[in-house]
Amino acid sequence: MSSFSSSLSCPTYRSRTSSSPFLSNHSSLINVVDPRRSLSFHSASPQGPNLSELCVRSQQRKSVQSSALVQDGSVATKSSPAEELKDGLVTIPTIKVDNVVAESNGGGNQSTVSITVVGASGDLAKKKIFPALFALYYEGCLPEHFTIFGYARSKMTDAELRDMVSRTLTCRIDKRENCNEKMEEFLKRCFYHSGQYDSQEHFVALDKKLKEHEGGRLSNRLFYLSIPPNIFVDAVKCASSSASSVNGWTRVIVEKPFGRDSKTSAALTKSLKQYLEEDQIFRIDHYLGKELVENLSVLRFSNLIFEPLWSRQYIRNVQFIFSEDFGTEGRGGYFDNYGIIRDIMQNHLLQILALFAMETPVSLDAEDIRNEKVKVLRSMRPIQLEDVVIGQYKGQTTGGVTYPGYTDDKTVPKDSLTPTFAAAALFIDNARWDGVPFLMKAGKALHTRSAEIRVQFRHVPGNLYNRNSGTDLDQTTNELVIRVQPDEAIYLKINNKVPGLGMRLDRSNLNLLYSARYSKEIPDAYERLLLDAIEGERRLFIRSDELDAAWALFTPLLKEIEEKKTIPEFYPYGSRGPVGAHYLAAKHKVQWGDLSLES
Numbered sequence: 153m154s155s156f157s158s159s160l161s162c163p164t165y166r167s168r169t170s171s172s173p174f175l176s177n178h179s180s181l182i183n184v185v186d187p188r189r190s191l192s193f194h195s196a197s198p199q200g201p202n203l204s205e206l207c208v209r210s211q212q213r214k215s216v217q218s219s220a221l222v223q224d225g226s227v228a229t230k231s232s233p234a235e236e237l238k239d240g241l242v243t244i245p246t247i248k249v250d251n252v253v254a255e256s257n258g259g260g261n262q263s264t265v266s267i268t269v270v271g272a273s274g275d276l277a278k279k280k281i282f283p284a285l286f287a288l289y290y291e292g293c294l295p296e297h298f299t300i301f302g303y304a305r306s307k308m309t310d311a312e313l314r315d316m317v318s319r320t321l322t323c324r325i326d327k328r329e330n331c332n333e334k335m336e337e338f339l340k341r342c343f344y345h346s347g348q349y350d351s352q353e354h355f356v357a358l359d360k361k362l363k364e365h366e367g368g369r370l371s372n373r374l375f376y377l378s379i380p381p382n383i384f385v386d387a388v389k390c391a392s393s394s395a396s397s398v399n400g401w402t403r404v405i406v407e408k409p410f411g412r413d414s415k416t417s418a419a420l421t422k423s424l425k426q427y428l429e430e431d432q433i434f435r436i437d438h439y440l441g442k443e444l445v446e447n448l449s450v451l452r453f454s455n456l457i458f459e460p461l462w463s464r465q466y467i468r469n470v471q472f473i474f475s476e477d478f479g480t481e482g483r484g485g486y487f488d489n490y491g492i493i494r495d496i497m498q499n500h501l502l503q504i505l506a507l508f509a510m511e512t513p514v515s516l517d518a519e520d521i522r523n524e525k526v527k528v529l530r531s532m533r534p535i536q537l538e539d540v541v542i543g544q545y546k547g548q549t550t551g552g553v554t555y556p557g558y559t560d561d562k563t564v565p566k567d568s569l570t571p572t573f574a575a576a577a578l579f580i581d582n583a584r585w586d587g588v589p590f591l592m593k594a595g596k597a598l599h600t601r602s603a604e605i606r607v608q609f610r611h612v613p614g615n616l617y618n619r620n621s622g623t624d625l626d627q628t629t630n631e632l633v634i635r636v637q638p639d640e641a642i643y644l645k646i647n648n649k650v651p652g653l654g655m656r657l658d659r660s661n662l663n664l665l666y667s668a669r670y671s672k673e674i675p676d677a678y679e680r681l682l683l684d685a686i687e688g689e690r691r692l693f694i695r696s697d698e699l700d701a702a703w704a705l706f707t708p709l710l711k712e713i714e715e716k717k718t719i720p721e722f723y724p725y726g727s728r729g730p731v732g733a734h735y736l737a738a739k740h741k742v743q744w745g746d747l748s749l750e751s
């Protein structure tokens with residue numbers, strides 16, 4: 153699956169992955185072109201297309217596509233010859249298959265997708281999942297026939313669910329046309345079923361309702377487990393035995409945490425696999441759905457200027473930094489059992505690191521990419537406790553406002569040692585990265601909210617301009633910053649001559665600020681990931697061996713921290729975190745890029 157087609161496209165534009173059951177079973181029936189060639193590129197308009205534009209276009213294109221029904225009710229669609237879309241977006245003609253939005257020639261044998269949000273009454277469902285589904289609907293990315301069911305124990309009518317959902321739906325700032333109308337239409341497709349998570353009987357009742365909505369069409373079913381992890385397996389057992397699709401696919405999106413360590417994670421995987429095949433399990437890491445994380449491979453592999461520098465030869469260190477300017481408010485109960493290392497480092501930051509450091513994959517297919525990521529994870533050196541700093545925020549009063557400390561949260565034990573901040577130095581023992589420190593830093597209740605990747609390059613050997621550059625030579629090396637959020641940007645710090653008759657250098661940024669370059673709003677990570685799950689695209693989901701490797705790296709460290717009852721360094725709410733993080737960086741001859749004056 154091409155990154156290009158993935159990031160630029162919606163259902164009928166997307167090429168299938170090699171793991172698609174449809175392709176593997178039926179590719180001989182049709183002339184399938186290399187999915188990597190199914191890319192769209194921009195030739196004239198300064199504004200690149202986004203996901204949403206192409207969803208709309210994909211619908212327009214349906215009218216010029218001829219379709220052929222194949223064995224399982226899926227459809228192979230054949231595009232008409234090269235089309236140039238009106239704003240200069242050229243699509244290379246290709247033959248695409250799509251068993252998600254499959255439509256028959258006669259119109260009587262269409263397929264449908266039923267999406268069940270398990271835990272629909274919860275925080276994540278309200279905050280992220282329903283709004284993302286609405287955004288996909290608004291953009292025309294959901295198939296013609298779809299139904300959304302909320303499932304949870306709370307008693308609610310359909311109308312009450314709709315009322316709850318409607319409060320968190322928004323339209324994009326740049327797209328408000330028919331917003332209310334679209335919301336109404338969307339809400340009419342949302343239903344609710346109340347039930348226990350471990351009741352076959354209740355899932356049988358859900359199945360009955362789903363069938364009524366599916367109306368005899370080929371049914372594909374997606375279950376989103378937005379529930380606490382201790383009930384994942386119960387829900388999967390019931391969903392798979394009592395509410396699986398009988399004639400289409402059944403997929404389950406599983407939210408983190410995927411266990412607390414290697415053992416519990418392996419047990420979870422084993423339990424899930426009693427009821428599901430690995431390719432039905434979509435382990436979500438929403439950071440992989442963020443626009444700039446998705447762009448990382450594009451930056452590396454489609455620009456000649458970066459990949460040759462992407463090694464120990466030119467890169468001095470790499471930093472992955474996550475900060476939040478709020479505490480665990482409301483989620484202390486969950487958080488105290490996990491801590492920042494499990495909550496952010498072992499998954500979000502490590503996933504980005506793996507994408508950053510992997511070798512060039514054979515192709516952009518999900519399995520090729522995930523194979524390379526696993527190799528990185530398995531090449532990593534065990535993390536030493538002395539290469540880790542942990543912290544916990546304490547209460548702080550500033551400007552008359554009092555901010556609570558972590559243990560002030562009523563759901564957190566008063567003597568909790570759970571880290572809300574951690575910094576670590578990691579190493580990849582392979583030929584490309586030997587000796588390069590990969591620093592991670594993650595914390596809650598810090599001075600700012602941001603997530604970024606910083607690549608600090610080596611000094612210029614024999615630099616003719618050293619004496620014009622000030623005393624701290626580390627401050628004069630090039631730094632590439634990929635700001636994942638907020639204010640998405642990619643900028644490169646370069647040395648430049650300050651204009652004038654003298655010869656003085658300063659550091660200036662070559663700056664790609666997304667809001668200045670692209671007028672379109674960036675889709676939320678959950679939109680991309682939900683769409684991918686509907687399409688069966690696994691590239692941005694975590695495979696079980698990736699998960700095993702990630703836990704293998706962090707489990708010994710977590711065990712040591714917990715067994716030794718390591719006391720976290722306290723830092724005030726709203727500060728820049730514990731000073732220990734600076735000593736850790738200094739030990740590896742690194743300065744945190746986000747703390748420099750001109751970060």
Ligand SMILES: NC(=O)C1=CN([C@@H]2O[C@H](COP(=O)(O)OP(=O)(O)OC[C@H]3O[C@@H](n4cnc5c(N)ncnc54)[C@H](OP(=O)(O)O)[C@@H]3O)[C@@H](O)[C@H]2O)C=CC1
Pocket residue numbers: 271272273274275276277304305306349377378379380381383407408409486
């Ligand atoms: N919220 C967030 O920002 C994020 C959440 N996640 C993960 O997503 C999942 C859902 O998160 P979130 O929505 O915050 O979770 P919630 O705590 O809000 O739980 C979701 C729903 O599950 C049911 N539930 C809660 N506790 C129990 C219990 N002990 N036994 C049975 N049912 C219970 C409740 O529904 P009812 O009582 O109606 O059955 C609740 O509305 C979790 O795995 C979480 O770790 C991941 C990233 C971010």
Ligand SMILES: O=C1O[C@H](COP(=O)(O)O)[C@@H](O)[C@H](O)[C@H]1O
Pocket residue numbers: 438476495603
């Ligand atoms: O997974 C999680 O992510 C959120 C941060 O996500 P973001 O997209 O808002 O940056 C974090 O607050 C939460 O603790 C964690 O579980």
